[in-house]
Amino acid sequence: MADEDHAILRFADQWWRTPGAKEVAIVDQFGITPTRFYQRLAHLIRQPAAAAAEPVLVHRLQRILARRQARRHHTTGGQR
DSSP states (O other): OOHHHHHHHHHHTOOOOSTTHHHHHHHHHHSSOHHHHHHHHHHHTTSHHHHHHSHHHHHHHHHHHHHHHHHHHHHHTTOO
């Protein structure tokens, strides 16, 4: 797994107290938009190498993503 992939996982594991601070830090640290960061993170947590490198973190992030997707599906009535 690439160093930047590890950095994305470590970054995703951090907690932020100030609204908007995480989004600013994403742009500063990775040079990408928050939307692109979360797209990369979603792709990354589906990779076996990520689960092998950081199993607890990856499984926690997978559960969070699944809950958000289920909530979004329920809220929209399954339509996008």
